[in-house]
Amino acid sequence: MKRVASILTILMLAVFPLHAQDNWNNIRDEFVTAVNQGSDEALFIGKNLISKLENLDTIHPIAPRVYLSMGNYYLDRERLPDALFYYQKTLDIAEELGDATYMAYANGSIGNVYAKSGRYAEALPVFRKNLNYWQQQENQALIPVAINNIGRCWLGMGQLQPALDTLLLGYSFCEEHQVSAAKPDLAYNLGRVYLEKGAGGRPQAKAWILKSLNDVQKDQKEQLYKAQLLMAQLYLDQGNWAPADTLSRSVYEALREDKKYQTLYIEACRKLAITSGKLGNPELAMHYQWEYSNQKDSLDDRFQLNQLMQLELEHNLHKELAMDSMRLTNQEQELELNQQLERDRLQYVNWIGILLLLLVTGTGFYVYRSYQQQKVTFKKLTEVNKEITDSINYAKHIQDAFLPHEAQLLQVFPESMIFYKPKDVVAGDFYWIHEVGNKLLIVVGDCILNGVPGAMASVVYQGAVHKATQQAGVVEPAAILNRTQELINQRFAQTSEANDGVDIAICLIDKQTNTLQFAGANNNLRILSDQELKTLSGDPGSMYPGKDRKFTNTSHTLQPGELIVISTDGLEQQIPDVLDDLRPRIGDIGSVKQHLQQQFEEQLSQQGQLDDVCVIGVKV
DSSP states (O other): OHHHHHHHHHHHHHHSOTTSHHHHHHHHHHHHHHHHTTOTHHHHHHHHHHHHHHTSSSOOTTHHHHHHHHHHHHHHTTOHHHHHHHHHHHHHHHHHHTOHHHHHHHHHHHHHHHHHTTOHHHHHHHHHHHHHHHHHTTOTTTHHHHHHHHHHHHHHTTOHHHHHHHHHHHHHHHHHHTOOTTHHHHHHHHHHHHHHTOGGGHHHHHHHHHHHHHHOOTTOHHHHHHHHHHHHHHHHHHTOHHHHHHHHHHHHHHHSSOOSSHHHHHHHHHHHHHHHHHTTOHHHHHHHHHHHHHHHHOOOHHHHHHHHHHHHHHHHHHHHHHHHHHHHHHHHHHHHHHHHHHHHHHHHHHOHHHHHHHHHHHHHHHHHHHHHHHHHHHHHHHHHHHHHHHHHHHHHHHHHHTSOOHHHHHHHOSSEEEEEEOSSSSOSEEEEEEEETTEEEEEEEEESSOHHHHHHHHHHHHHHHHHHHHHHSSOOHHHHHHHHHHHHHHHTTTOOOGGGOEEEEEEEEETTTTEEEEEEESOEEEEEOSSOEEEEEOBSSOBOTTOOOOOOOEEEEOOTTOEEEEEOSHHHHHSTTTTGGGGGGTTOHHHHHHHHHHHHHHHHHHHOOOSOEEEEEEEO
């Protein structure tokens, strides 16, 4: 019945007189309802409705609500670049209409996209604008929501005291003005803050998590699951495996069939893998670890690859259109010139005097026509260039979304850093971080190609490494490389392009045994200490499709204070021996990253960037 209703709505868009206000409002309400219910039909309704709105001479009052709902549709499906586009469109339209309410909604939604991407520093000023709008309108229900978002940004940036002050202010506001809807999430984030403080903050963390569970309302299922998982994390930190297992299993069972909240389901699997192992059930622990890895690591790389391939096709199409436009312009100019010459010749035979006058007139007309055609051609080329640039920038958003954030590495090794600088908008260099129990797997790859082709190749190789890790059932670097080689051979079975290769390095750090395993293809790993620089060499030669080769492991026992550096060759092409000269600075990982950035920027001012750069440093 919902599908029939949606089809009827689309037919209404096609045949009903949409100048009638009631028709507009009815279709808007149908679209908003479809988005809120998670219906796939919402996309068809929304696209048709937006097409009608864009054909109007003026901005219709329903436009901000329609664009905002389209952004919500894409946000629910984790398509953040598309969501950001429609939220920005909402803001632009609301500003043009002077609609302060939708300016507030748009700023809040844009901030949520940035926060979901881990870009808290960019989200913070946007959430502050959102708060300012709600305060101006005295919206008691949404003021604490905006305050909570600001506190969440401070927490995401690791600024615990500003986060604590902000969230306490928001909770007090709810108590004072009897606003109940925002209290569970504020209490939940306060629990997160105290949990970040370590063992000393656990009593306060537990108290706030309990408040969140007590404050949660019946329709706030996501908030309930979040609070339960946070309490489970508290029990994990305390070593109380049984209650942590019970809470995590409750969330797992609730979301196992209906995975609307995919991130929470993945987190429940991760916790159950830990508790099952601690409670003496290794087979169950392996089951949950497999489910966790399968859900987390199988991020839709096929979608990413299809998007990049689509961008490449659009890129080629735009170039062909530009060439066709230029050829058509030249043909028109040539035809016009021939016609003018023929007219001039006939006039010359009859009236020599008239010919002179016509010649002057014709020349002036030709110059003017050429000028107009050049203006048209320039405008077309400008539009094509903008579309190509927008497509490549969109590809960058996709690639950035699939690269792990530095905060993920800092959670495992607080003294660590990532230095990543693409040469072009998108890069052929990639990296991946994967935690399995007490072990951390770090992968760094350097595709031979650069730009959009390199980014497409990086998707293929990164996806193969993900799949190899899952299928191998182990995290031994050489085994992963061997399986990756097999998968690449299958993927490129019908092609043998020599430039499809990759230089790759994989290291596995075992925190419990203080050991390191390393394997690589045409890439090495450095271990720096106060006394020496040690290099673990990978196998010679890049990894190429169609090769049948096996890779070898190298092991090393880690000592306190050692700095592990795994990188592509881009930085050393730019600044030779810069990584080997880091020994005097290994006492402070912040100094290491600052030194690399300073040296890199100085070289850029002299010769420009030569290649993609990717360096990961971990201090033991």
